[in-house]
Amino acid sequence: MTNIALIGAGNLGWHLGKSLHVAGARISQIFSRNLGKTSELATALNAVTTDDLRKISPDADLYLIAVHDSAIEEVADRLPVEIRRKKLIAHTSGATPMQVFSEKNIRRYGVFYPLQTFSRQRETDMRQVPFCLDANNEADFLLLKNLALTLSPKVHRLDDRQRAQLHVAAVFANNFSNHLFAIAQELLQKENMPFDLLLPLIRETVAKLEDGDPDEMQTGPARRKDTATIARHLQLLENQAEVRAIYEILTKHLINGKW
């Protein structure tokens, strides 16, 4: 049974902690700056808690850092020396290179990055989540791999460069597409229409990705080079300079084809 110290109990820490516990790992200790918010998770996992990094026990097999990207370096730097010298420390970030650990003179380090968007209110089916792993030695990679396999069959070894590229791709596929949905909602509200109208279309757009590449599935006035419809759309957006600029750049990129 892998003994894990979970460092950070936000959305990601909460989901990972619960899932690893259910899958048979032991979450022995949880670090959080907000112990009040952590008590429910700690009780469910039968874990002790601390808000002091210096009090993290050196007995765990894995120190899993699930804090905001901007805090990873500082947290790694403040872990007790015994842990930094002897224990496996992994972060859960898509955007952060492993070098943050080597630069801090940590000996054994890795990445345990679940490629998914997590929110406290929603259950996440971990078996559908791709786990993107890496480590600076084979034994530790195997430990992370076997741990990930208890959660999901989708386990990939990606190096820093691949993981960084995957992270920027995920920003396009998730953050930016969601923002386009928000723009669409705003456009509908201006004419007193509910966003629900678009949900079947959005669902089908995503369902089609099962059948082929998104570029093959592309439809719409830009792909058809339907300049009359594009001109009408730009006229409708004439009082919304920013939304119009987004329409123009995406239409231009679509018309120009492969880049």
Place this chain on the structure above:
Amino acid sequence: MTNIALIGAGNLGWHLGKSLHVAGARISQIFSRNLGKTSELATALNAVTTDDLRKISPDADLYLIAVHDSAIEEVADRLPVEIRRKKLIAHTSGATPMQVFSEKNIRRYGVFYPLQTFSRQRETDMRQVPFCLDANNEADFLLLKNLALTLSPKVHRLDDRQRAQLHVAAVFANNFSNHLFAIAQELLQKENMPFDLLLPLIRETVAKLEDGDPDEMQTGPARRKDTATIARHLQLLENQAEVRAIYEILTKHLINGKW
């Protein structure tokens, strides 16, 4: 039983014709410029076919125009005078105002617009499709409404202005989001990663829309104003000026918040 002449047998005509037939309407005649491609549909629907608009029979209750937006006016203009004077003519386009009919001295006209993306290879569950209807008189609106209700419970009356706004919103929600998926795929391919990696994330992005508005659900470095991650992403995209420009405009719009 509504007697329908179907004008146009592309993706949309094919799906609408089949669904209306199954739902109990009679598709008596199909116009298509390509009779070879239409024979299978005509046989399935027990309909006669023609490639000559002048030969369309005046016996139908509804003339349903499912041709490309750019051809609607011309088709309406060439229909036999008897039909143009006495019969209900409706198009199926989100982007086309009803005036195309009044300008052509057609007396009874309407819109029968299914808000969905159709492709020949995929079955479409019509019960999930919102039908956006309009007509220039109440009796004809009722005919279209009752016909749409045989296909889907989601029936809306939208005027030209609303339908045009809905169409541009749909371009953001469907065409542009799909293009972002294509950009994400291209980014992954550059580092030898399969697009499948992103599918669970994309599915969850859409599933979250059931729980709340997209703007409330927004995550990512731009929403967090995480300038360090944004800077790293822009550096990764430094050799792809167009993709980088799309990243920048969407990030800026997200950071500036409500518009």
